[in-house]
Amino acid sequence: MALVGSPNSGKTTLFNALTGLRAKTGNYPGVTVERKLGSVSTPSGPVDLLDLPGTYSLLPISEDEAVAVTVLRGELEGEDRPDAALVVADATSLERSLPLLAEVIGTGVPACLVLTMVDELKARGGSVDLFRLQRELGVPVVGVVGHRGVGIDDLRALMADVKKWRQPAEPPPFDTEGRFAWADRALAASARRQPAESERTRRLDRVLLHPLAGPAIFLAFITIFFQAIFTWAAPAMEAMESAFDALADGLLASAGDSLPMHLLADGVVRGVGGVLVFLPQIVLLFTVIFFLEACGYMARAAFVIDRLMGWVGLEGRCFIALLSSYACAVPGILATRSIPSPRDRLATILVAPLTTCSARLPVYALLITAFVPARPVLGPFTLQGLTLMGLYFLGATSALLFAALFKRGLLRGASMPFYLELPPYRFPSFMAVGVQVWRRVKLFLRRAGTVILAASVILWFLLNFPRTAAPAGASANEARQSVIENSLAADLGHAMEPVFAPLGFDWRIDIGLIGSFAAREVMVATLAQVYAYSGEDDDTAGLGIILRRTDPATGKPPLDLPGALALLVFFVYALQCVSTLAVMRRETGGWKWPVFAFGYMFVAAWSLAFAVHEVAARWLQ
Amino acid sequence: MSRNKKGADQAGDGLHLDDLPRLGRARVVGVAGTGPEVTRLRELGFVAGTEVSFARFAPMGDPMCVRLRGAELCVRAREARRIRIEPLPGAGGDA
Numbered sequence: 001m002a003l004v005g006s007p008n009s010g011k012t013t014l015f016n017a018l019t020g021l022r023a024k025t026g027n028y029p030g031v032t033v034e035r036k037l038g039s040v041s042t043p044s045g046p047v048d049l050l051d052l053p054g055t056y057s058l059l060p061i062s063e064d065e066a067v068a069v070t071v072l073r074g075e076l077e078g079e080d081r082p083d084a085a086l087v088v089a090d091a092t093s094l095e096r097s098l099p100l101l102a103e104v105i106g107t108g109v110p111a112c113l114v115l116t117m118v119d120e121l122k123a124r125g126g127s128v129d130l131f132r133l134q135r136e137l138g139v140p141v142v143g144v145v146g147h148r149g150v151g152i153d154d155l156r157a158l159m160a161d162v163k164k165w166r167q168p169a170e171p172p173p174f175d176t177e178g179r180f181a182w183a184d185r186a187l188a189a190s191a192r193r194q195p196a197e198s199e200r201t202r203r204l205d206r207v208l209l210h211p212l213a214g215p216a217i218f219l220a221f222i223t224i225f226f227q228a229i230f231t232w233a234a235p236a237m238e239a240m241e242s243a244f245d246a247l248a249d250g251l252l253a254s255a256g257d258s259l260p261m262h263l264l265a266d267g268v269v270r271g272v273g274g275v276l277v278f279l280p281q282i283v284l285l286f287t288v289i290f291f292l293e294a295c296g297y298m299a300r301a302a303f304v305i306d307r308l309m310g311w312v313g314l315e316g317r318c319f320i321a322l323l324s325s326y327a328c329a330v331p332g333i334l335a336t337r338s339i340p341s342p343r344d345r346l347a348t349i350l351v352a353p354l355t356t357c358s359a360r361l362p363v364y365a366l367l368i369t370a371f372v373p374a375r376p377v378l379g380p381f382t383l384q385g386l387t388l389m390g391l392y393f394l395g396a397t398s399a400l401l402f403a404a405l406f407k408r409g410l411l412r413g414a415s416m417p418f419y420l421e422l423p424p425y426r427f428p429s430f431m432a433v434g435v436q437v438w439r440r441v442k443l444f445l446r447r448a449g450t451v452i453l454a455a456s457v458i459l460w461f462l463l464n465f466p467r468t469a470a471p472a473g474a475s476a477n478e479a480r481q482s483v484i485e486n487s488l489a490a491d492l493g494h495a496m497e498p499v500f501a502p503l504g505f506d507w508r509i510d511i512g513l514i515g516s517f518a519a520r521e522v523m524v525a526t527l528a529q530v531y532a533y534s535g536e537d538d539d540t541a542g543l544g545i546i547l548r549r550t551d552p553a554t555g556k557p558p559l560d561l562p563g564a565l566a567l568l569v570f571f572v573y574a575l576q577c578v579s580t581l582a583v584m585r586r587e588t589g590g591w592k593w594p595v596f597a598f599g600y601m602f603v604a605a606w607s608l609a610f611a612v613h614e615v616a617a618r619w620l621q
Numbered sequence: 622m623s624r625n626k627k628g629a630d631q632a633g634d635g636l637h638l639d640d641l642p643r644l645g646r647a648r649v650v651g652v653a654g655t656g657p658e659v660t661r662l663r664e665l666g667f668v669a670g671t672e673v674s675f676a677r678f679a680p681m682g683d684p685m686c687v688r689l690r691g692a693e694l695c696v697r698a699r700e701a702r703r704i705r706i707e708p709l710p711g712a713g714g715d716a
Contacts, residue, residue, distance in 0.1 A: 056664050056665060057664040059657075059660055059664060061657045061660065061661055092691055093690060093691035093692040094691065095666070095690035095691050096665075096666045096689070096690040096691060096692050099664075176660070176663045176664060176668060177663070177668050177669060180666070180668045180671070181668075181670075184670075194691055195691065197688070205677070209677055209679075209680075209686075211678075211680045212680075214680050215680045303679050303684065303686065303695050304679055304680055306679060306683075306684055306695070306697070307679060307680075307681035307682070307683050307684070308681070310683070310697065416657070416658060416661065417658045417661055417662055417696070417697075417699075417700040418684065418695075418696065418697045418699075418700060419661070419662075419665055419694060419695065419696055419700070420684070420694070420695040421692060421693065421694055421695075422686060422693040422694070422695060423692075423693075
């Protein structure tokens with residue numbers, strides 16, 4: 001059976017109520033539309049329920065609608081045609097949701113109508129006679145309150161016996177105007193009284209969408225958002241970081257200094273752990289996003305910011321996705337699923353990695369503390385703090401600039417009309433929010449367990465092979481240094497030197513760049529290994545000193561100020577992150593766009609880093 | 622279709638949804654043009670005979686939010702100019 005309904009119709013809540021929160025998620029074959037399948041127990045045994053993407057109509061304009069309509073017609077390869085369809089409609093706005101039922105009946109699949117939020121309809125003084133509506137429409141009608149389980153048993157009983165469903169003798173009209181007229185007629189004959197405007201919504205919107213208070217609250221919302229990402233998640237992240245370090249050290253200490261143990265400790269635990277530390281941030285981020293989404297505030301935030309986003313050719317919903325990218329581009333790219341226009345969505349995906357994700361922070365911190373003096377500039381601001389702010393600003397403006405560029409060039413075309421529904425404010429069920437957060441977390445964990453694990457292991461091999469015997473009498477550090485200097489990674493670093501020498505990076509920094517590919521902050525750990533820095537693991541100031549100290553072998557420090565600034569700018573732009581590339585491939589359905597994104601960001605990173613290096617070398621030294 | 626004395630503006634004949642803020646309430650006459658964008662607007666509920674009322678502007682004046690068929694829907698001025706409306710019979714023109 002299939003579940004059909006418009007966004008905000010209460011479809012997801014109903015799906016959860018019927019399937020008990022157990023759903024298998026994946027993608028439909030060949031497209032990037034999410035597929036959700038659950039099992040419903042009914043008096044006649046379990047029934048598979050397929051949650052079709054939320055659509056206002058079945059005219060295949062968007063990818064979501066195309067999937068919904070081809071599934072209902074039984075034309076999607078690899079997907080069985082459903083035996084019946086449950087059409088979900090919000091009882092408070094039936095005038096808008098009933099025409100979809102006409103379309104579903106038109107596909108020939110037996111349909112029934114499920115009215116959600118019948119409690120809210122009553123509370124707001126509206127009504128509809130379900131018995132008469134059933135007669136007028138010619139299909140079974142059930143009223144439910146999804147989050148309270150009201151009417152769910154009636155629905156189960158109905159689902160048990162599709163053969164008994166009455167269907168209309170003659171199909172409803174197919175054209176748009178006809179379908180709306182059909183719906184209006186049926187409602188008029190069913191003692192329909194439209195509910196009054198939700199009092200709570202009217203009061204809240206008077207403040208939240210007030211011309212002055214609205215934007216102020218929006219700014220406060222963004223501040224809290226950043227606070228959540230950076231401050232509230234910090235203790236949990238630090239705890240996880242030290243736990244992984246302790247685990248790695250413990251492994252080495254207890255099991256001896258053997259190579260497999262080093263692989264396990266340095267390659268697997270520290271490598272994958274370096275990415276898993278973002279878990280608290282991701283959980284918090286998605287909890288905030290999905291909670292506000294379910295309340296109805298996200299749509300308002302998009303409404304408030306839409307004009308500004310319109311200037312760069314995007315829309316309000318893109319802003320929300322870009323905001324998530326400040327934690328990590330992976331959830332940001334997943335959040336673009338709420339953007340209906342495919343072009344806007346693609347443009348947002350392509351620029352999301354330019355916003356300053358938190359994985360860049362450790363690298364920025366290392367380089368800024370080492371190379372930028374902590375000189376006070378203005379009031380509480382120091383040169384270091386301003387540099388960090390500047391990097392964030394550079395990332396944000398570049399993202400918007402490139403988005404504007406793509407929308408005017410590559411992704412130009414007849415744009416979809418912008419529309420956004422402001423649903424009434426509703427208090428979300430914690431269960432539903434929890435399930436959505438968990439689904440995103442699962443995606444993240446799966447990637448950490450596959451792509452990132454593989455990348456970490458490969459990196460470890462590159463840094464440790466081939467094994468060379470250390471010169472006799474060498475200290476542990478010198479032995480380590482000798483392994484690295486003769487490793488495959490060193491060969492790669494040397495091979496990359498011609499490309500990066502103009503930016504002021506030597507082969508060791510280049511190895512760091514390879515390392516940053518697994519996750520950007522791995523750069524710090526990799527450099528620590530490369531420079532055989534044996535101090536405390538997270539004492540980045542120590543590593544910073546090594547980076548600035550003159551190397552007796554070359555008579556130069558590993559990195560000078562122009563080189564450091566170039567490296568910072570390089571990190572603002574370059575897309576060196578396997579997880580982002582992997583999620584881009586998944587969400588755009590192929591390698592074309594991730595390769596393009598990598599290419600344009602590399603060109604931007606190299607050129608701007610080169611420019612900064614040249615300018616700094618001339619003026620700052 | 623319905624012609625209104627005040628409505629002969631740059632967007633062609635008659636009133637359009639961007640005139641709704643001063644009317645307060647009106648009735649949809651139709652959406653001009655063809656193609657998927659027009660279809661989409663009609664599917665959202667902007668079909669002939671539907672009553673619409675103005676809800677609010679976004680803080681920067683665009684998009685605007687209108688109420689129709691029991692829902693609140695935001696559209697940008699660009700789309701609003703494509704939706705033809707007529708005053709409700711008996712309603713005062715200037716709100």
